[in-house]
Amino acid sequence: MTPTTYGATVGARAGVGVGLYKRQIPFTWFTSTGANCAIATCCFCIGTGINFGARMLKEYGLHHLLAGQVSNEGDKATISASKQSLLSALYNFELPGWSPIQKLDEEEAKRRLVERENQ
Structure with missing residues (x-):
C-alpha cells in the first residue's frame, strides 16, 4: 500500500x-x-510480490522434496526424520471440540455400523 501511495x-x-507547463487546469492533470x-505502481508491486511468492513456494517445495528423498547411505527403506515428523503430525492432528468435523475412531465406527444394520 505504501509504494502505491508514493507512486x-x-x-x-x-x-x-x-498542467502548469501546458497552461491548462492543473487539477485535471493532477487526478489523471x-x-x-x-x-501502474500497484500493478508492478502486486506482480513483483506474486513473482517473489512463487519463487519462495518453489524453493519450499524443492527443499521438502529433497528432504524426503531416500538417502544412499544405509538402509534405502528409511524415511528421513523430517518426513516422519510431517506424517505423524498429519495423522495425529486433533480438531478442537467445538468443530463439527471430528475423527471417527474404531469404536464409534463399529457402533454406527451396528446401528445401520439394525435400521
Missing part, C-alpha cells in the same frame, strides 16, 4: 507540473496522472 503522490505532483501512476 500516486509522485504522479500527482508530476501532473500538476505538466496521479491515478495512472498509482495503478
Whole structure:
C-alpha cells in the first residue's frame, strides 16, 4: 500500500507540473496522472510480490522434496526424520471440540455400523 501511495503522490505532483507547463487546469492533470501512476505502481508491486511468492513456494517445495528423498547411505527403506515428523503430525492432528468435523475412531465406527444394520 505504501509504494502505491508514493507512486500516486509522485504522479500527482508530476501532473500538476505538466498542467502548469501546458497552461491548462492543473487539477485535471493532477487526478489523471496521479491515478495512472498509482495503478501502474500497484500493478508492478502486486506482480513483483506474486513473482517473489512463487519463487519462495518453489524453493519450499524443492527443499521438502529433497528432504524426503531416500538417502544412499544405509538402509534405502528409511524415511528421513523430517518426513516422519510431517506424517505423524498429519495423522495425529486433533480438531478442537467445538468443530463439527471430528475423527471417527474404531469404536464409534463399529457402533454406527451396528446401528445401520439394525435400521
